[in-house]
Structure formats: structure tokens, C-alpha cells
Amino acid sequence: MCQKSKGFYKIFNNFDTMISMLTRAELRVLSVLHEPATLKELSGQLGVSRSRLSIIARSLEQKGLIERQKDGKEILLIPSSSKPLELFHELLTRFPHVNFISLLAGRKLKVIGGMAVEEPRPVWEISLRSNVNRYTVHHVLTELMERLIVGKNEKGYFIAERFSLVKEFADEYFRLQNSIKAKSFSHDSVVLWSGVNEFILATRRFRGLAVDSFQLTGPSRFSSYGLSVISGGVYHYYWPSREITLEEVIVHTLAVGAGARELLYVVTILKVKGFNVERLRRLAIKFDVLGVVDEIIEYLGGKEKGYPFPSRDEVEELCRQYFGGPENDNEGKIG
Structure with a gap:
């Protein structure tokens, strides 16, 4: 394969995996969406324009975290019954002092997905499992250690038992995204192995x-x-x-x-x-x-x-x- 083709495929794959990552704006919407609400209501509550909120809502719907329904002239946003959303709301309730809207956004969630609870892993292994480069892994780990979510010993880095729910959320979120992607390939697909933005399916x-x-x-x-x-x-x-x-x-x-x-x-x-x-x-x-x-x-x-x-x-x-x-x-x- 020529260099130009390799570059194109790398960009394509990066885009394909980027779309399933959570943004701060999406997490902010999820943090307040405990029951059905209209775009108008959430727009006023969050101070976000309806057009911007509509874009965020479509993205969250594609990720299986909310549903959208017509309610007269208004669009009604309904929290899904998905496991990741349930765990996210539980995190916010159990640890109200932790800014999870920031800590679970973007590549940070991928790094968490590449880690284990109370099982130390070196940076190279976390990078391998999370599909994130080592520089980013180091940066994310530093922030997570400051929040006492991650610990370190001579063998590597691990998620503290107290925050095991964070790891569970990451695993369930990527499992949901992988399942949605698998179904787009074939309606009878079953995910047999799920990782961070990667999976093996059976069909x-x-x-x-x-x-x-x-x-x-x-x-x-x-x-x-x-x-x-x-x-x-x-x-x-x-x-x-x-x-x-x-x-x-x-x-x-x-x-x-x-x-x-x-x-x-x-x-x-x-x-x-x-x-x-x-x-x-x-x-x-x-x-x-x-x-x-x-x-x-x-x-x-x-x-x-x-x-x-x-x-x-x-x-x-x-x-x-x-x-x-x-x-x-x-x-x-x-x-």
C-alpha cells in the first residue's frame, strides 16, 4: 500500500473511532437529564442554544444514551435505560465533589478503559489497551492521580478500589458503542470481545x-x-x-x-x-x-x-x- 493510501486509512479510522468518544458538552447534558425534558427546557437550564443542543442530542441518541421524540411542536429528550447512563448518574450522586464531566471526556475515558481496578499496569500496556499514545496516557494519569482516582506502585498504575465504578462505566460505555457499531455491520451480530473502540463480533x-x-x-x-x-x-x-x-x-x-x-x-x-x-x-x-x-x-x-x-x-x-x-x-x- 502506498504512503498516501496509508495516510488516508489512518485518518478514516481515527474519524471512525473519534465519533464514539464523549464530549464535555454531551456529559453536561447527561448530568441534568434524569427525566424527560424538552429542548426548550434544557436549553434554558444549561444556557445553550436550541440549535447547539439539538446537535448534541442527535449525537447522544446515536450513542444509545438518550431517545428523541416529538412532543407537539417540541422535541422531547428522554434518558435511555442503558447501563452506562445509569452508572454515570450513580457516579455523580456518590462523588458530587468530583468533576466527572471533565474526567470522562475524550481520550481520558479511553485511558480509564485501558486500566484495571487494583491491578497495576505499566504505561505501555495502558497505551496498548486504550489505543492512546503514551504521551497522552502520562498526561491523563497525572490528572487522575491528583484526584486520587488512580494509584501507582513499582509495577504501574491502577484504579483505586473506591472508584471501581469509574472503570465499570468506561467498560459499559465502550461495550455499548461497540454493540451499536456491530449491529450496523449485520443485524445478527454478537460482540464476543469488547475493548476500547475495538471489538470482535460473530455473525x-x-x-x-x-x-x-x-x-x-x-x-x-x-x-x-x-x-x-x-x-x-x-x-x-x-x-x-x-x-x-x-x-x-x-x-x-x-x-x-x-x-x-x-x-x-x-x-x-x-x-x-x-x-x-x-x-x-x-x-x-x-x-x-x-x-x-x-x-x-x-x-x-x-x-x-x-x-x-x-x-x-x-x-x-x-x-x-x-x-x-x-x-x-x-x-x-x-x-
Whole structure:
């Protein structure tokens, strides 16, 4: 792909993920919307013009946080029954002294989404999980530490137990946004893994290898690497990406199911095609499958593993069937 195309896709993907972030103006509206209210009423209460409030309301409706209805000549705004909105109002009630309208806006919420409660994570891992650059992560963490929402020790940064509701809100918010995006891809989509502005879905509709920023992934994608797998009528897609690597396909496969069948296919394709161990392990951390990935690396290095790992004979048979036979060394090509 040429540099110009790469630049375009980067801009496209940034725009696609930016639209699901919450703004201060949106959070301010949500903070006062506890029951149905008209645009006129909220406009006077917030000191915001109706035209501006109408734009904010449309955005909140797209994010599944409010509903809009006609009430005569007026537009009625109704708070949704969504979990994120319930948690947001609970946060405001439990911690009235904390300015959550500022702390949950923009990339700050993404950083929170990349963290864990009382489980220290280094900056590079928070950056990896939140899809935010390290400079921004450092900046956000400093502010959160000043508010005592985040703590730090020698292993990294963590969300204080007292503010676990903040993490719950972030997770539920991104899960809602991911679900809305998944349904726009296919009405029967089910989100199997949800991260910060990224997800893996399952659908019974095959839409091709790539559709906009959706990439076919999981076992069905193994055919791109010479290993045809019967899908069972279910297909997995990852969003957002314009390209996908073998390491990503492997980790996505393990994230949605690491049974005996999946391990046989994964071990075989890594044995034949080879892989970048550092890239595979970093992705495994993000998708919470590092344990099984390390076991796979050990297996490919010659260490015996019991069930659900396949026997060496099973791997060699699959290699002969699809790739004309293994190199008979029982080891993968680790790059």
C-alpha cells in the first residue's frame, strides 16, 4: 500500500473511532437529564442554544444514551435505560465533589478503559489497551492521580478500589458503542470481545474478507494462509482495521475460543507460516490470552503439552493435508 493510501486509512479510522468518544458538552447534558425534558427546557437550564443542543442530542441518541421524540411542536429528550447512563448518574450522586464531566471526556475515558481496578499496569500496556499514545496516557494519569482516582506502585498504575465504578462505566460505555457499531455491520451480530473502540463480533453472514474497517478474522480467515477451515456457519470480524496480520488472526481466534480444534489449527499454521513472537505476545496481552499463547510457543519449541493441545501426529497429518508435509522438526518458525 502506498504512503498516501496509508495516510488516508489512518485518518478514516481515527474519524471512525473519534465519533464514539464523549464530549464535555454531551456529559453536561447527561448530568441534568434524569427525566424527560424538552429542548426548550434544557436549553434554558444549561444556557445553550436550541440549535447547539439539538446537535448534541442527535449525537447522544446515536450513542444509545438518550431517545428523541416529538412532543407537539417540541422535541422531547428522554434518558435511555442503558447501563452506562445509569452508572454515570450513580457516579455523580456518590462523588458530587468530583468533576466527572471533565474526567470522562475524550481520550481520558479511553485511558480509564485501558486500566484495571487494583491491578497495576505499566504505561505501555495502558497505551496498548486504550489505543492512546503514551504521551497522552502520562498526561491523563497525572490528572487522575491528583484526584486520587488512580494509584501507582513499582509495577504501574491502577484504579483505586473506591472508584471501581469509574472503570465499570468506561467498560459499559465502550461495550455499548461497540454493540451499536456491530449491529450496523449485520443485524445478527454478537460482540464476543469488547475493548476500547475495538471489538470482535460473530455473525452468520459472510460479508467477504474486508468490508470498510471490518476484517474477517478467526478460523475462517485461515484460508488466506492456506488452511481451509469449515466455519460452521459462524464468521468473526474485527473492527477497526484496514489490514490484518497472521498474529492478529491467531490472537482473535484464541480470544473467542481456545478449544482443541482451534489449538490444532493455530499450532499447525504457526508451524508452517512462522510468526513474530514479540508481536504475538503483545497482542496476547491486549486480548487477555497471554497464558495460552505462551503455552503454544513452548509447544512449538518442542515442549510436550497435554489435552487440549494436539498430538504431534495430528499436527503432522494436517501439515501433509494442506501444505504437503511438515519439516518434521516439531518446531514453528519463530521470527
